[in-house]
Amino acid sequence: MRKALPSILSVISAILICFIAAGLTRDFGTAVDAFMAMWWGAFGDWPKFLETGASTTLLRPLGEAATKAAILTFTGLSVTVAFRVGLFNIGAQGQLVVGALAAAVVGAKVELPALLHLPLCLLAAAAAGALYALGPAILKLKRGVHEVISTIMLNWVAVSLVDNWLVTGPLRATTSGDNSASGTDQIHASAELPRLLGDLSRLNFGIVLALIAAVLTWVFLTRFTRGFEWKAIGLSQDAARASGIDVERGFIEAMLLSGAFAGLGGAVLILGTELKYPASLGAPWGFDGIAMSLIGQGHPLGVLAISTLFGGLRAGGTRMQLFGVHKSFPELIQGLALLLVAARMLWDKLIDRLSPRKPA
Amino acid sequence: MIELRHITKRFGGVPALEDVSLEVRPGERLALIGENGAGKSSLMNVLYGLYQPDAGEVCFDGQAVKVKTPAEALARGVGMVHQHFTLVPTLTVTENVVLGREPTSWGRLDRARAEKEVAATCTRFGFQLDVSAVVQELSVGSQQKVEIVKALHRGVKTLILDEPTAVLTPQEADELFAVTRHLSDEGLAVVLISHKLREVLSFSTRIAVMRRGKKVAETTPAETSPEQLAGLMVGTEVPSPRERGEGQGEGPPLATLEKLTAKGLHEISLSIREGEILGIAGVDGNGQRELAEVLTGLREWSGGTFTYSGNTLRSWNPRTAREQGVAHIPEDRLRRAIISDLSVEENVSLGRQTRAPFAKGPLIDFDKRRACTTALLEANDVRPRDPKIRAGGLSGGNQQKLVVGRELDAAPKLLVVVQPTRGLDIAAVAAVREQLRDQRTRGCAVLLVSLDLDEVMELSDRIVVLCGGRVSGEFGRAEFDERLIGRCMLGVGSAPHPDPLPASQGEGDLSA
Numbered sequence: 001m002r003k004a005l006p007s008i009l010s011v012i013s014a015i016l017i018c019f020i021a022a023g024l025t026r027d028f029g030t031a032v033d034a035f036m037a038m039w040w041g042a043f044g045d046w047p048k049f050l051e052t053g054a055s056t057t058l059l060r061p062l063g064e065a066a067t068k069a070a071i072l073t074f075t076g077l078s079v080t081v082a083f084r085v086g087l088f089n090i091g092a093q094g095q096l097v098v099g100a101l102a103a104a105v106v107g108a109k110v111e112l113p114a115l116l117h118l119p120l121c122l123l124a125a126a127a128a129g130a131l132y133a134l135g136p137a138i139l140k141l142k143r144g145v146h147e148v149i150s151t152i153m154l155n156w157v158a159v160s161l162v163d164n165w166l167v168t169g170p171l172r173a174t175t176s177g178d179n180s181a182s183g184t185d186q187i188h189a190s191a192e193l194p195r196l197l198g199d200l201s202r203l204n205f206g207i208v209l210a211l212i213a214a215v216l217t218w219v220f221l222t223r224f225t226r227g228f229e230w231k232a233i234g235l236s237q238d239a240a241r242a243s244g245i246d247v248e249r250g251f252i253e254a255m256l257l258s259g260a261f262a263g264l265g266g267a268v269l270i271l272g273t274e275l276k277y278p279a280s281l282g283a284p285w286g287f288d289g290i291a292m293s294l295i296g297q298g299h300p301l302g303v304l305a306i307s308t309l310f311g312g313l314r315a316g317g318t319r320m321q322l323f324g325v326h327k328s329f330p331e332l333i334q335g336l337a338l339l340l341v342a343a344r345m346l347w348d349k350l351i352d353r354l355s356p357r358k359p360a
Numbered sequence: 361m362i363e364l365r366h367i368t369k370r371f372g373g374v375p376a377l378e379d380v381s382l383e384v385r386p387g388e389r390l391a392l393i394g395e396n397g398a399g400k401s402s403l404m405n406v407l408y409g410l411y412q413p414d415a416g417e418v419c420f421d422g423q424a425v426k427v428k429t430p431a432e433a434l435a436r437g438v439g440m441v442h443q444h445f446t447l448v449p450t451l452t453v454t455e456n457v458v459l460g461r462e463p464t465s466w467g468r469l470d471r472a473r474a475e476k477e478v479a480a481t482c483t484r485f486g487f488q489l490d491v492s493a494v495v496q497e498l499s500v501g502s503q504q505k506v507e508i509v510k511a512l513h514r515g516v517k518t519l520i521l522d523e524p525t526a527v528l529t530p531q532e533a534d535e536l537f538a539v540t541r542h543l544s545d546e547g548l549a550v551v552l553i554s555h556k557l558r559e560v561l562s563f564s565t566r567i568a569v570m571r572r573g574k575k576v577a578e579t580t581p582a583e584t585s586p587e588q589l590a591g592l593m594v595g596t597e598v599p600s601p602r603e604r605g606e607g608q609g610e611g612p613p614l615a616t617l618e619k620l621t622a623k624g625l626h627e628i629s630l631s632i633r634e635g636e637i638l639g640i641a642g643v644d645g646n647g648q649r650e651l652a653e654v655l656t657g658l659r660e661w662s663g664g665t666f667t668y669s670g671n672t673l674r675s676w677n678p679r680t681a682r683e684q685g686v687a688h689i690p691e692d693r694l695r696r697a698i699i700s701d702l703s704v705e706e707n708v709s710l711g712r713q714t715r716a717p718f719a720k721g722p723l724i725d726f727d728k729r730r731a732c733t734t735a736l737l738e739a740n741d742v743r744p745r746d747p748k749i750r751a752g753g754l755s756g757g758n759q760q761k762l763v764v765g766r767e768l769d770a771a772p773k774l775l776v777v778v779q780p781t782r783g784l785d786i787a788a789v790a791a792v793r794e795q796l797r798d799q800r801t802r803g804c805a806v807l808l809v810s811l812d813l814d815e816v817m818e819l820s821d822r823i824v825v826l827c828g829g830r831v832s833g834e835f836g837r838a839e840f841d842e843r844l845i846g847r848c849m850l851g852v853g854s855a856p857h858p859d860p861l862p863a864s865q866g867e868g869d870l871s872a
Contacts, residue, residue, distance in 0.1 A: 232706075232713075236700075
């Protein structure tokens with residue numbers, strides 16, 4: 001709990017600072033309205049629900065929040081597992097892009113019963129992301145190329161290749177009767193992530209997958225000897241090697257898993273809400289994963305919690321526009337929170353001072 | 361004059377210093393001795409402004425002063441050189457020395473002036489240093505001199521050296537003491553934190569002994585003896601080392617190298633037998649480290665053969681080595697043996713993390729790991745006995761006890777030990793040596809690398825001398841002779857070879 005405190009305080013302070021900023025630039029009445037709108041838009045509009053009794057006022061926002069939370073969780077986990085072995089995977093964005101494309105292509109071009117089709121799409125996305133992350137890992141081991149450089153560069157390779165060529169060129173939608181279509185072909189219904197509440201909300205199976213992934217990662221990292229070996233590698237390669245741990249294998253495994261998680265994030269985006277590879281992915285989900293991992297302090301469940309919060313705030317952020325406040329405040333809060341977490345010495349001192357002194 | 365008056369300092373309720381008073385007088389060489397954790401470093405950290413005392417005061421020339429930061433200590437003329445250097449490896453000697461108070465002209469570093477000033481400081485205090493050399497290219501001994509010059513350049517009047525010889529070769533240590541003698545002649549006070557009695561007795565003008573956070577005695581070298589000091593430090597009589605005892609005799613060779621060549625090693629041929637301690641003697645950097653790395657699977661070889669347990673090895677890495685019963689107590693425990701940010705119990709499982717009792721299938725066996733660690737801490741007297749704390753929070757001596765305990769707990773067939781007693785206090789040294797002998801008695805093959813020739817001669821059944829990555833001599837127990845071995849270490853003539861070498865030169869390199 002004590003470890004989570006700096007993150008919690010950082011997020012709260014970030015929200016407060018943004019609130020004050022909004023209040024000063026507009027007026028505080030509007031700021032209160034806008035931030036409340038964001039909150040209701042994130043986690044269900046309870047006042048309206050109590051007033052009207054319409055369940056969609058709760059379920060619709062929750063659905064949007066969960067969709068975004070799922071993607072953030074996956075990219076956050078991606079950065080987290082690589083960081084466990086001491087690698088900084090800045091390439092979650094690129095891995096997410098290739099994963100999303102793989103999901104979109106398999107979802108549209110392959111015809112199978114749903115029971116097989118959906119898993120195949122997820123598998124394809126995970127594999128594409130993993131393979132895309134394998135390159136930097138091999139380059140690091142064989143040639144000593146720093147993974148930060150190679151993964152960053154491969155982001156732009158992925159974006160250029162996929163967004164600027166494949167999706168607008170060879171893979172562009174061919175479906176007749178939809179001339180305005182941008183992006184790739186629609187995926188088949190059998191590849192869609194099932195909606196948990198039917199037409200009431202876009203809430204889909206993606207958040208369940210994210211939850212499972214976070215819990216499994218947590219169990220793996222803390223309960224399995226292999227997870228322990230990853231931690232040892234991340235803290236001291238030399239000592240890990242001298243202890244008989246295969247450091248190179250650890251790097252490869254962690255990068256594969258990292259890429260797979262990013263790819264799955266892309267799959268959740270495509271198979272859950274977009275239903276095709278769109279002209280634009282909407283947000284730099286992969287880069288946001290870095291923030292999720294850092295604010296979540298590299299703990300899989302922390303990443304899940306933080307992703308849920310920011311997924312929600314982003315879903316609700318659009319509602320701020322109703323009050324003339326720009327919808328980018330959730331991103332602003334995220335950036336500030338990250339900054340404050342990075343300055344954690346500040347918190348450590350404060351917490352030390354406030355915590356009850358042990359009897360000397 | 362500096363006085364520490366009735367200093368008390370606690371960490372989380374545990375007293376590290378209890379009512380300690382100490383004077384530091386100009387022109388003296390004060391040795392502060394005690395076992396690991398006796399409070400020597402803590403006391404000096406109070407003086408240097410790193411710790412704030414819970415009670416008591418620090419007085420400069422009779423005036424009580426609160427020293428809150430090392431910067432304030434420096435301003436009052438107190439400098440400290442730590443065991444771990446604080447130099448920027450890629451900068452030159454001058455740049456390191458002036459760092460933080462650079463002479464500038466127009467906002468730029470005035471290099472010429474800086475070099476002149478630093479060179480002047482070096483000359484004044486008798487340091488021979490190339491002020492424009494890049495620090496990372498200097499030897500450890502020279503880097504330490506840079507640290508000292510850095511303090512002197514800031515005009516310190518009191519210089520604290522925290523276990524300065526732990527990282528030095530005997531020759532470098534002699535040089536260091538010569539230089540510090542010069543400093544005290546110049547009127548500076550030098551405080552030496554140490555637990556090496558021999559150097560304390562030859563170096564200091566006054567000795568303060570600490571034990572468990574208290575000052576237990578103050579004396580001078582003339583009034584005391586190593587036995588008395590050891591007794592004061594430990595609090596009881598130190599058991600004199602048990603008779604060396606014959607090795608269990610000549611077991612079959614367990615590991616044999618034949619004309620093995622690797623980076624740093626040239627056509628090494630030697631064999632290590634079960635039930636013997638094979639000592640490796642040599643001046644630092646002559647292939648000892650590389651030999652240990654080959655045996656433990658950390659270094660590949662390019663030629664020759666390595667036979668272990670009757671099998672000629674083709675591939676050998678730390679994992680296969682450990683699976684086949686090789687244990688390793690490396691020289692640099694913080695780099696290779698201990699991971700500071702892991703807990704003590706996690707560190708205990710390192711090396712056997714995938715095997716019983718630390719694993720249950722693919723899972724960590726938390727209960728057995730805890731039980732195992734608790735037993736190991738007890739058996740090896742590691743303090744505090746808490747399996748959950750960070751290993752980095754243990755003192756150096758306790759970390760080493762942890763490593764030794766862990767490696768021996770695996771009941772190894774081959775034990776590769778490099779500098780096992782470096783930085784340990786008397787009691788711990790005696791314990792480690794005892795354990796190595798016990799391993800031999802048990803039938804383990806022990807390879808002991810040490811720069812301390814006395815240690816090698818005391819423990820080994822056989823000695824192989826390395827020089828320039830080659831075997832330059834081999835001695836059976838009956839042939840042990842400091843002078844002859846020393847000559848092989850220097851690579852002048854192989855043993856036994858009565859060559860009229862000036863005795864002084866040989867001795868100089870041997871006085872470990």
